[in-house]
Amino acid sequence: MREDADPAVLHGESEPPAVRDDDGTLAEAFRAAVEAAIADRDVERLKALTSDLHEADMGDLIEDLDGDERRRLIEMLGAAFDFTALTELDETVRVSILRGLSPLTVARGMADLDSDDAVYILEDLDEHEMAAVLEHMPAPERVALQRSLDYPEESAGRRMQTEFIAVPPFWTVGRAVDYMRETPDLPETFYEIFVVDPAYRLIGSVSLDRLLRTRRPVLVTQVKTEQLKVVKASDDQEDVARMFERYNLVSAPVVDDAGRLVGVMTIDDVVDVIQEEADEDLRALAGVGSDEELSDTVAYTSRSRLPWLVVNLGTAFVSASIIGLFEATIEKMVALAVLMPIVASMGGNAGTQTMTVAVRALATRDLSSHNTRRIVSREVLVGLLNGVLLASLLGIIAALWFSNLQLGAVISAALVMNMMAAGLFGILIPLAISRLKLDPAVASGVFVTMVTDTVGFFAFLGLATLWFGSR
Secondary structure, rough: OOOOOOOHOOOOOOOOOOOOOOOOEEEEEEEHHHHHHHOOOHHHHHHHHOOOOOOOHHHHHHHHHHHHHHHHHHHHHHHHHHHHHHHHHHHHHHHHHHHEEEEEEEHHHHOOOOOHHHHHHOOOOOHHHHHHHHHOOOHHHHHHHHHHHHHOOOOOHHHOOOOOEEEEOEEEHHHHHHHHHHHOOOOOEEEEEEEEOOOOOEEEEEEEEEEEOOOOEEHHHOEOOOOOEEEEEOEEEHHHHHHHHHHOOOEEEEEOOOOOEEEEEEHHHHHHHHHHHHHHHHHHOOOOOOOOOOOOOOHHHHHHHHHHHHHHHHHHEEEHHHHHHHHHHHHOHHHHHHHHHHHHHHHHHHHHHHHHHHHHHHOOOOOOOOOOOOOHHHHHHHHHHHHHHHHHHHHHHHHHOOOHHHHHHHHHHHHHHHHHHHHHHHHHHHHHHHOOOHHHHHHHHHHHHHHHHHHHHHHHHHHHHHHHHHO
């Protein structure tokens, strides 16, 4: 038992501790109380502490516990454990927990989940592990989940919810309302009902607010909205998220290649997609694997980061070779060795700024062939303007530092050249990588750094050699 835990709290003699601190982090007292209940095998106390937890809070609690405590918490809660909390966990933690539970336990725990949450939990398992869980599920649920799992990763088919309300075109508003009132197994959350023909091809949709404002005898076809924003099950989830953002959608129907209604995408799923894609882009810009999590092992993390570090090592030799060309000049004037990293560093930072804007613009489709020339020209001019301003300051500092006005002029000219190169290649490199059908977020950083280092060293040392070597 933890020494810093309040015994009265642990044994139920006072109100349960607050779940979160004022700053939003999981409260230490709450976590200590849960750990103590697990250690004491106090099932009733554990249920009292966790019964009202939101799945996001439960997810944070599980990640704060160690491996054995996680497994025991789920086993002790039994049927009271909401498997939706697993969707809030890092992939590594979630898979570890699932592998520690029997397939029958997992199948039973997912029985009441929405199909999109069930697919999200299952998709990270190995094929044989997934099959073992599906075997213990009722046939209708198993078929629906397998159909979603058969769609490509990061597609709308994987993200869609297969529970929805579809009615035939000859139904009246009153009949549709009565159906929703009398049917016990409706989706937990929905925003519209869909009108379909006998082959389940989508005809239109009726939002709930419009349905409730219409008189009962009116046919649903008279109040349906022609569904213009339809998602195909094979569509990339990032494209779907962009459509939701552009048209301010709350939900959208998902159809197969034959136009049959197979599911629905809702805003809560799209928010998760937006967050995942943004996280992937952020990690990729630093050369980190898109699926890396804080819970990953040292070996996995090292292995995922190593490839681009090796590439970076190779490009570093390119920059080093440029310095080697001017070895004699550096030996004559030691100040060059002191100042040349400044030019390369400033160019690298400017190139990273431009590259980040370009990569994000490519991801959101804001950068395309019709505006490429204008954007490239803008970035070069920004590099020129910032280069002139910074070069003026750097030139004055270098001239005063080494009492050499000519050295200040040389480094100023080199900085302007490198800042312009940073603006140019900071956008051209992501564009070129994108044209090769590769991910510009992953590959751009290494090559932009190589270019700015190379141009920076070559410009500074080359101008110094020309100027001071001819005197």
